[in-house]
Amino acid sequence: MRAVVQRVSSSSVEVDENIVGQIGPGLMVLLGVGQDDTAKDAIWMAEKVATLRIFHDEAGKMNRSLIDVGGAALVISQFTLFGDCRxxxxxxxIEAAPPTQANQFYQEFVAELRGQGVKVETGQFQAEMRVSLVNEGPVTLMIDSRKTF
Structure with missing residues (x-):
């Protein structure tokens, strides 16, 4: 499972010119599911995203997590994170999971993140979406549950 995580002051996603998900301060997460991913990957990734210390503390250091700051997450399915351009x-x-499997683990990731106490908004699986965000920092990180990078 792969994620691109961006610290945002706001983010939203539109489908057919209708906003289907919107958050204030928190994280915008593009999530890709690979063919070999399992529920363990979804659990690991949700815990990592919820507890990643990339928000500023009182001293201005990145030392607080999404849970610590009470932020929200906007999670967008993104199979192209498994695109091989070599x-x-x-x-x-070819390394991306087929849609049924991808949606299952995408939904498990969202449920696990909510289980961590995070307010989660989502896009619409397999839809053409228009994503907007205001990246704070900017802070953008790539995470892979198999730790390939």
């Missing part, structure tokens, strides 16, 4: 000009998505 050969040719068209990415290969």
């Amino acid at each position: 050969k040719g000009r068209r990415p290969s998505f």
